[in-house]
Amino acid sequence: MASSAKLIRLPPLPTIRDLVKLYRLRAIRQLSQNFLMDERITDRIVKAAGNITNHYVCEIGPGPGGITRSIIKRRPHKLLVVEKDPRFIPTLELLKECCKDYTEMKIEIGDIRNSDLETSFKGAPKHDWLDAPSPVHLIGNLPFSVSTNLIIRYLQSVSEKTSAWSFGRSSMTLTFQKEVGERMVASIKDKQRCRLSVICQMWCDVQYKFTIPGRAFVPKPDVDVAVVTLVPLKYPMVKLPFKLVEKVLRNVFNMRQKYCVRGIERLFPEENRTELASKLLKLADLDPTIRPFQISNQEFVRIFYAYQVLCEEHPGLVDYDSRGPKSLVVKNVAQLS
Numbered sequence: 001m002a003s004s005a006k007l008i009r010l011p012p013l014p015t016i017r018d019l020v021k022l023y024r025l026r027a028i029r030q031l032s033q034n035f036l037m038d039e040r041i042t043d044r045i046v047k048a049a050g051n052i053t054n055h056y057v058c059e060i061g062p063g064p065g066g067i068t069r070s071i072i073k074r075r076p077h078k079l080l081v082v083e084k085d086p087r088f089i090p091t092l093e094l095l096k097e098c099c100k101d102y103t104e105m106k107i108e109i110g111d112i113r114n115s116d117l118e119t120s121f122k123g124a125p126k127h128d129w130l131d132a133p134s135p136v137h138l139i140g141n142l143p144f145s146v147s148t149n150l151i152i153r154y155l156q157s158v159s160e161k162t163s164a165w166s167f168g169r170s171s172m173t174l175t176f177q178k179e180v181g182e183r184m185v186a187s188i189k190d191k192q193r194c195r196l197s198v199i200c201q202m203w204c205d206v207q208y209k210f211t212i213p214g215r216a217f218v219p220k221p222d223v224d225v226a227v228v229t230l231v232p233l234k235y236p237m238v239k240l241p242f243k244l245v246e247k248v249l250r251n252v253f254n255m256r257q258k259y260c261v262r263g264i265e266r267l268f269p270e271e272n273r274t275e276l277a278s279k280l281l282k283l284a285d286l287d288p289t290i291r292p293f294q295i296s297n298q299e300f301v302r303i304f305y306a307y308q309v310l311c312e313e314h315p316g317l318v319d320y321d322s323r324g325p326k327s328l329v330v331k332n333v334a335q336l337s
């Protein structure tokens with residue numbers, strides 16, 4: 001890799017002064033623009049993604065192109081960069097020109113949440129889910145404002161094998177606020193364990209790679225940043241609809257400090273709550289007095305399947321939402337009897 005990197009002539013990364021003067025650029029707070037200008041760090045992020053040479057890469061939020069340079073040095077076959085801020089077009093066009101002999105680079109100006117990754121990577125080989133991970137990779141120093149929301153969407157796509165995961169087990173190498181990264185990998189009894197930990201671990205092998213100190217960014221954010229990789233599991237821990245799993249976790253973790261039975265009760269209309277919660281716990285063979293963060297992934301799987309059994313017995317439960325209007329409760333109670 002080191003020898004091929006030498007052959008590539010990339011323009012130098014614009015300095016901060018360049019960014020301000022040439023592009024009259026000011027980091028926009030709403031777009032979470034905190035730039036990485038240190039090549040050693042951007043190289044390390046890309047290295048965390050594994051082998052990308054001749055592969056298909058989507059970079060989310062390239063900004064002035066620090067990580068983009070590190071990606072290009074590794075010569076992917078195709079590189080799609082999705083950036084919301086059009087002020088970066090000239091810098092990105094320059095990079096596109098430099099790598100055109102070996103990497104087909106496409107610049108998409110828009111919101112990553114509207115990007116159709118399946119169409120963008122049309123032509124990439126489709127791997128069987130049980131094969132080695134696919135040659136499609138998502139890499140990004142994500143805007144904090146969208147990162148958690150985006151990872152939930154991507155996990156749903158992983159569970160449904162759609163979007164980038166229609167090509168097989170595509171990997172993600174993304175940055176998060178340090179505390180969010182710690183939550184994603186938190187295991188049983190860890191005080192950081194929450195809904196996000198379990199939902200990530202149901203479908204992916206999640207690894208906290210390293211921490212980037214806030215001072216490495218321009219402008220410096222108030223927090224440190226985690227680089228996390230997620231590779232979909234060959235055999236997901238659960239084979240149930242994403243929405244069901246998400247709903248159970250949302251309710252159980254709603255009462256973090258209380259016995260788990262309290263959160264489980266919220267899955268059921270008030271009138272039948274006690275009876276159905278105790279039935280679920282019996283089916284799942286779970287102690288009602290443990291707290292949500294003390295529940296292992298395997299035990300959560302038993303809870304999901306027990307809830308599924310109850311939903312099949314009482315179809316009205318599927319749409320029941322404890323936050324919903326009272327009328328919904330009455331309707332569901334009627335269906336339960």
Ligand SMILES: C[S@@+](CC[C@H](N)C(=O)[O-])C[C@H]1O[C@@H](n2cnc3c(N)ncnc32)[C@H](O)[C@@H]1O
Binds near residue numbers: 060064112113140
């Ligand atoms: C934290 S900065 C990182 C920039 C660059 N990758 C780096 O490491 O220096 C986040 C980038 O994402 C862009 N961005 C923000 N929201 C976005 C969205 N919804 N879709 C695509 N890009 C977005 C911002 O304009 C910004 O360039």
